[in-house]
Amino acid sequence: MTRLTPYYAVIFTSTQNEDLSGYEDMANKMETLAKQQKGFLGIESARNNVGITVSYWESLEAIKSWKQDSEHLLAQQNGRTQWYNWYHVRICKVEREYDFKSK
C-alpha cells in the first residue's frame, strides 16, 4: 500500500499475558471492524517477543473516531484487564515513503 503522504499511522506495540482466552476472536472482530471505518487505509501485524500492529489512516479525526467506537472501547477495556501486560500507542504522521519490489 503506497499512498500520497501525508497520512497517519498508529503504531501499537504490546506484550501479552498468559491468559489469552477470547483474545483471538476479539482481535479478528476488531480488524474486521477497523476495515469498515471511514478513513481506514490498511493494517499490518506481527508478533514474536513483542507484538507490533501498525494501522494507517487518512486523518487524525479517523483515528479518534475509531478509538471511541463503542465495540472498540470494550475491546480496549478487556485488553487492559486481561490480555496485555503492557502496550504503547504512538500516533504518527507519515511524511515520506518508498518501496522496493524484486523482479
Add this chain to the structure above:
Amino acid sequence: MTRLTPYYAVIFTSTQNEDLSGYEDMANKMETLAKQQKGFLGIESARNNVGITVSYWESLEAIKSWKQDSEHLLAQQNGRTQWYNWYHVRICKVEREYDFKSK
C-alpha cells in the same frame, strides 16, 4: 520507551525470499550499529507473514545519516539483491503517544 514528542519513527515492513543465507548475521550487525548512531532512540521488531521493524530517532537528520552509513548501504544492497521479496519504508513524525502497564 516513552519520549517527549515529537520525535521520528521509521516503519520498515517486508517479506523475505527463501534464501536467507547471511541474513541473521547482517541483521544483528545492523541492529548493533544502529544503536551506536547519533540520535538513535530505540528499535522493535517482529516477523510472521510480514516483518515489521520500527526504529525511533531524534531527528530526520539522524535517519538520513543512518541511511547513508557505508556498512548500512551494503546491507541495503544485499537486502535488495537477495533477502527481500519486497519492502516498504515509511518515515514518520511521532506526534503523540500513551502507554499502559498492568499492575
